Amino acid sequence: MADHLSATFAALADPTRRAILARLALGETSVTELAKPFRISAPAVSKHLKVLERAGLIARSREAQWRPARLEAGPLKDAAQWIEHYRRFWEESLDRLETYLKTIQTKEKKRGRTK
């Protein structure tokens, strides 16, 4: 089975690509517009867009000649959901650990007093 999330995370691993996604969250735009805030060329932006497109994070219109890119929410949601799930797993485990550590330390203190 294809591991969609791996592709999503690989695409998100690059800071330029994350910035591109953040820009696209404001609305669809062209390669030229996307290249402006970065110190990289339009062809370099195109390469990043290809990675993002393969990962399903963006879609590019084939109708207009300037081929605007837009964000696709699905894979991003999956990634955010996975991260949230794992974070919650840890937060709740650590809550339980906190309680456990308190309990055993109280027990040890009591034992110490009866000695």
Place this chain on the structure above:
Amino acid sequence: MDARNNTQEFVISRVFDAPRDLVWQAFTDPERMKQWWGPKGVTVVHSKMDLRPGGTYHYAMRTPDGTVMWGKFVYREITPPSRIVFVNSFSDEAGGVTRHPMAPNWPLQMLSAFTFEAEGAKTRFTVKWSPLNATDEEKATFAAGHGSMQQGWSGTLEQLEAYLAKAA
């Protein structure tokens, strides 16, 4: 891949009002681990640990609805009482590496690191993790992005949160 210089990480840190040795024991004694490991409401029904590099911690959790979930750690580095590096994955009774039964497209393995730091009589515990996938594209991405990746994941997710809320 080294967890220390892999900046593609998620981090949770917590200070416990307990000495470091005790916190260390909570993570390295399978009987103690059983008492707290897992989210609210689960019961650890299997807890076997072979604490050495290459060794595993194999566990099973029963959720309130009766589902039993297996998981495992494969230890990479153990430095008492300050650091443990391991690969975490879902598992089965036989100890294989599996995908999440309810989310088959979730990453197969998570590279994780625990650190334990004494802060007076208290202990700061930190867990860091990142998806571990060995696709060539990803390897290339890691290599290319090294050192330039100052902004973590959480920042990106915050930025995208508004968008996701809108698209819901």
